[in-house]
Amino acid sequence: MRPKLLLVDDDKLLREVTGDFLSSHGYEVDLAENADSALEKFEPGKYRLALIDYLMPGMNGLELMKIIMKQDPKIFCLIMTGYPTADSAFQSMVDGASDYIIKPFQLKELLNTIGSYI
Secondary structure (H helix, E strand, O other), X not given: OOOEEEEEOOOHHHHHHHHHXXXXXXXXXXXXXXXXXXXXXXXXXXXXXXXXXXXXOOOOHHHHHHHHHHHOOOOEEEEEEOOOOXXXXXXXXXXXXXXXXXXXXOHHHHHXXXXXXX
């Protein structure tokens, strides 16, 4: 069975390119354009890992991560951001993120990061 991931990002191109790349490397990937869409797809135990954009319209990535992790404490969550700050990195880790990824990233680097958690 292929490991299942949830990829949440409001940037359609990033979401689709990253999702296709991860799918081509053995992962089953569900895509969501915002937190509401992610929560509609989410069920405890369904995903091994969630890749979540930090800054999205509506609910931000940390708020979404907290909800997901409360429902499924075993899930790994990776926060992605194009606007890195020491505060956002620190807060992500304090709130339970497994890792913090700065955009733009190399797809192979992302693949290696995901592989270290799954």
